[in-house]
Amino acid sequence: MTLLTGYAGYYICRSNWAVAKPLMLEAFKDQGITKAELGDVESVALLAYAGGKLLSGVVTDFLGGRGVFLFGMIASAVCTVMFGFAGGLTALFVVAAANRFVQSMGWGGLVQVTGRWFPAGTHGTVLGILSMSYLLGDAIAKVYLGLFARTDNWQDIFFISAATLAVVTVGCYIFLKSSPTAIGAVEPPPNPANVFGDAADGPPPSVRALVVPLLTSTTFWLVCFMNGGLTLIRETFRSWTPTYLKEVQSLSPEDASLYASLLSFAGAAAAFGTGCVTDLFRGRFGVVMAPMLAITSLGLAWLAMRPGGGSLGGLMVLLCTISFFVLGPYTLCSGVLALGLGGKRGGATAAGVIDTAGYLAGTLAGSGIGRLAEAHGWSTAFAALAGVAAGTFVITVVYALHERSRRPLVRVPVETT
Template structure:
């Protein structure tokens, strides 16, 4: 059961938070308003993007190598699915462990430690060619990389107040969107140039090692640079943060217990599970999907797959900026609308997938489809990304901050929500890999559309509960205001 927060009986608030827009901004300046503070904050975001891009050089290389591993090394789709699944299982375990590590050692130290482990395991991939060896190394690699995102969110929250944190998290997420696109193009071009998949792994480890150097200079917190911690100066946002938090002021409740008893927390975790399942299905197999449906080479398929994270970068940035500019009582509508569009986009992609539309590659007399068919298919992949990445950033960034209410429990809550969410990652190889292998890509895409529809319903329930929570708190406060 959710507990309302009690404030002074003379403190009046609007009936619904944010119903009058942004209001109550305090005029007094604090250190977070100084130009020097803002410069450090920009540097922090830049270095976070660099560091997390290093993680993606160590994560995306295996999905790009899948076509060659199948064609040249004799790996089956079941082998590939098992390898990826082992990674997701350890990634999931690492997510739950990361909360303790991040809260104990801090965001920066955890971020750097995970990146070092990712680099080492990437280099070890090439020592032996066997599915079991690959499964072990992928598991260790994903265990190391599991701490990266939570460390980024923790660091961002230390530098930003909640009303401005969503767009900052979206900027940090550019590493998993624009950074991933850069990785796909860079490593894809190495394959186009004729390098082998194992040479591509060495290159990815070397580039990640170079990115580790500037990452060491990430400013861990404002206090480390002589500033005060950021204070929320937006009255409506500050009140909404208290209302949405699962922790009751002065109750002494800590840890995960209040979170686990909260319906919105479980809904948020379930929504993220579905979003991650769909995203990881595309992230892992979009290159193989393009190679299969459009009959492109491994290298060109890897380059073409960059459309997914590239468009995703626009989606994530747009979602973060829009969330910060939206009234408090309308925030939960943004992912609801986006997920509705995602379900429609997946149905559209299912309809135009060449093998589903009955378009035989040989029927055109060419090795590839005509340009317009290729553009339509790749365009639908991009449209899926438009509606997919904004909810992901909102769920495991801004909405987790809402429920945490402050930085004290943020590491643990981020770890829990993303941990539950990455159960979807564990399932994704069997949805987009094994299912596509046995039933074909159209069936796999149709299943993803059904999953999207399900989490859209969950998002609608979350929006309803969010509105109800804000209204209940307002009514409680109004009832404590004495008549004058």
Template sequence: MAIPSVSPSQHRWQIQITLSLFIGYSAYYLCRSNLSIVAPLLIREFGSQGLNKEVLGQIASVGVLFYAAGKVVNGILGDFLGGKKVFLLGMVGAAAATVLFGLGQGVVVFFIAWALNRLVQSMGWAGLVKTVANWFSYQTYGKIMGLLSLSYLFGDIVAKLLLGQLLGFGLGWRGLFMVAAGVLAATALITWFTLKNTPESVGLEAPPVSPESLFAGSRSQTATSPASLATLLQPYFRSSAFRLMLVMSFGLTALREAFSFWIPTYLVEAAHLSESAASQYSALYPLLGMVSILGAGYLSGGWLRGQRGLLILAACVLLVPVLLLMTQPNSNSWLPVLLISGTGLLLLGPYSFLAGAMSLDAGGRQGAATAAGLVDAVGYVGGTLALWLTGTLAEHQGWGYAFLALALIAAATAGAALIFYRTQERPITAAAAAV
């Protein structure tokens, strides 16, 4: 299907909206990647108070649990209140919670501050997805979400390189948290001026909505806000395809959260790198993830003809041997770096489909934020368990057992992707080939 042309004015606004969302969501990660970067320093300073890898994993897990709960609530709020408002509230709230953590003096404050941080951070993606649904035609969802999915990896890379360099300059972890909060707050102020909620708010026409969304055929399918909570939620729980998306999100997010948080600590302990070097080398994981997103988008949209489940299946099958290699002890510092890079290449592209283009396809203009919120919420329940499990196993049994558990999660996710492909994608492909 041909992508409809847009007016020069609408095109300029779409560029501005895209840049605002990309830069804004990237900035979120300064107040999200910071905890994993300073984790070795926190363990060293507060170890006498009982802060070890197990407790730090619990702090991260509680944060992800609050993030998961916030995904549901803020996804619904995004569809009712609008993307811009939710996006900006999340930025301001995350900056404030980061300051609170930086002022903390013990484990209890760290638990509370990190939970609050992740709760408000869950507004970010909901606001982004809702804004995209308002501004872009459904024919361009794959392209625009592929681009915006790079934002969280770009933000993760910038955070690890910048904050890691600040550690190298001698800045303490408290100062690092204050810098992260200040940059995010400044970005929120700029975004307040540059981001617009809908095309109608600047005198432009709304883009066409997807005829294949779960709301297709309803009288209000072109509305930016749902009529009621019941009409918003019912289509999702009636869809077997959407339920399978939730299962895959559970597994892929579990893997992503475990790696995103524990890589710097793993590189310090397994590769014997300094904290500064571990932070900077860990940027290879999201850097290869950016390549993964671009490659996955190209493969799914071209060669695989939209069969995203098949690509998720292939990625999970290949992840299993990579994770099993990480269970083995080694004496070379380069091998752990190589393996975490390979994980980013295999994992992050397929992961980006679920709360991106697949959620937009399901929710359309009316329910996109809720679709993404539900997918991410279930995913981050998996992330919560994976963070706790990885930290506990690494503390008491060693990193080998931690990565063995992650390999089992990858294998189970491959099974769910196989079911999705055989029941949802293969029949459609066969029918199209028969025409």
């Protein structure tokens, strides 16, 4: 519960950007700042996040998950306060990049602590529940911070975010334990299918010994490519949905933020459901993910043909459906798949590299999608996303076929009588 609450707290200081963006477009329009420029800010921030993921994953496997997790929370709260004093585009670039860099410490810390607390056969369900933290955190942030969008003062949104994360950090410092040994219990064994074999239970002797087994795994690279496509789609919806709803449905900023939060609730249901189903399939993730990507592709293609979506109710049903079927597979890549590949020795590093691949592709969600929407409209933007989803579906099918020829990443012992 502490990890769930703590990582949801991270999103209070991340989703505030999406809530404040419509107000910032109004506030900075005299400076010539449009969706394209704010998209550039987000793309640079995602690059910083991707780089931070790569570094923090390795650091976490050497130093431990709890300390890195807590430090990231403190640093993000400080950066969020600085947002409120940003008076122009340059300042927004610097602060956004700094905030996303320190926020990269959160997920690797969560994965590392999880691997030490829970046995491999439950990782799908456990990480499905923990993945709800950033989906519910995103939804709660948009509802909670959307209440303050009524003030038309975008700085208040950032100050309130920072104060909220500070309170959550105190609770995590008190209650979060790094492993069962902290309370006199025994850690479970690592996933037997990880790339390190039996050595995965001990600390890494060097960076080379930590990284090389992952980089020489075909399964690992397929997961990285899948996560690239999924992250691009997910980041587009997370960042641009309030702005999109405001423009095509003429909603107020606070109402647009409220409706956008429904997508995260749909994603939270997908994370939990998909995690439970993969445990039932005993590590055969590809057969679960491929149909979901096929439905995502069809949903985005339909949205490209009807970007206005008709009625608000019909549009929200379509958006929530797409969110459900893209976020289910998304939560697997840097969660249970990363922990299955890296085990307790390299789970944070695996999650970090997989997320780095994802967020490198996700940088296009800011600058690329922002420019497409600005220059050619939302229909073209959704058509591009439909193409990304179709390409990711093909990679997922290849992964599923590869998975059939190898042992699964999670092997659940079968009880016999």
